Amino acid sequence: DAKTTQPNSMESNEEEPVHLPCNHSTISGTDYIHWYRQLPSQGPEYVIHGLTSNVNNRMASLAIAEDRKSSTLILHRATLRDAAVYYCILTDRGGNQFYFGTGTSLTVIP
Amino acid sequence: DGGITQSPKYLFRKEGQNVTLSCEQNLNHDAMYWYRQDPGQGLRLIYYSQIVNDFQKGDIAEGYSVSREKKESFPLTVTSAQKNPTAFYLCASSIGWQGNNQPQHFGDGTRLSIL
Numbered sequence: 001d002a003k004t005t006q007p008n009s010m011e012s013n014e015e016e017p018v019h020l021p022c023n024h025s026t027i028s029g030t031d032y033i034h035w036y037r038q039l040p041s042q043g044p045e046y047v048i049h050g051l052t053s054n055v056n057n058r059m060a061s062l063a064i065a066e067d068r069k070s071s072t073l074i075l076h077r078a079t080l081r082d083a084a085v086y087y088c089i090l091t092d093r094g095g096n097q098f099y100f101g102t103g104t105s106l107t108v109i110p
Numbered sequence: 111d112g113g114i115t116q117s118p119k120y121l122f123r124k125e126g127q128n129v130t131l132s133c134e135q136n137l138n139h140d141a142m143y144w145y146r147q148d149p150g151q152g153l154r155l156i157y158y159s160q161i162v163n164d165f166q167k168g169d170i171a172e173g174y175s176v177s178r179e180k181k182e183s184f185p186l187t188v189t190s191a192q193k194n195p196t197a198f199y200l201c202a203s204s205i206g207w208q209g210n211n212q213p214q215h216f217g218d219g220t221r222l223s224i225l
Contacts, residue, residue, distance in 0.1 A: 032211040034213070041198075041218075041219070041221070042218055042219070043114075043202070043216030043217050043218050043219050044153070044200070044216050046213040046215070049211060049213065051211070087152060091211070095160075096141060096204055096207050096212050097158065097168070098153070098155070098214060100154070102150070102152050103152060
C-alpha cells in the first residue's frame, strides 16, 4: 500500500491562499490522489482528487508534480470554516481502499 | 437529500457485551465501508462490501463482524472479542469498488465508549 507524508500542522491567515503539501514517493502509475478534510466529531468530507493533471473545483485546486511523487492542495482564500484536518490519500491498485495517514491540522487565523 | 445515516451518535458498552452500529445510505451505492478512528489518528479500514451479500476484511477486522443483506444497509457488530473497542466509528459508501477513483461519502460517525 502506498503511503503519504504530510506536515502535522499548518497555519494560515484568513483570506490568504493556503498550500498544503503531500509527499507520496512510492505512488504507482494507476494510483489516484484524493484529498479529504475532517472537522472534529464529524466524518471526512471529499475535497478533490486527480491522477496526473492539475484539477480545479469549487472548493480547491490540486497541483500534481510531473513525476507524481508529490502533490499540493490549494485553498485559494482561507476562511475560518476551512480549519480542519486535511488528509492526502492514495487508493490501492486493486480497488477503492483508502489509506489514511494522520493528516495536516490547518489553523486559520482571523 | 441523499446521504449516509449512522446511529446512534453515542453508544456505551459494558464489558463482555456485543453492540451493533447502524449504517444506512440512500445514495444507491454498491460499495460500503467501515472505519475506526482513534484520537489523533487517521482512519483504519475494518470491513468493506463491494456488493450485496458480499464483504471482505480490512486491515483491522478482528473482533468485528458485518452483514450486507440489503444494498442500503451495512451494520457493524463490535463483539466482546474486541478488547479495545473505544473509538470513533465511521461508515462510508461509494458508487462501486472497481477502479480507484471513486469518492467515498462518509456518515457523521458513532462514538463508542466502554462503561
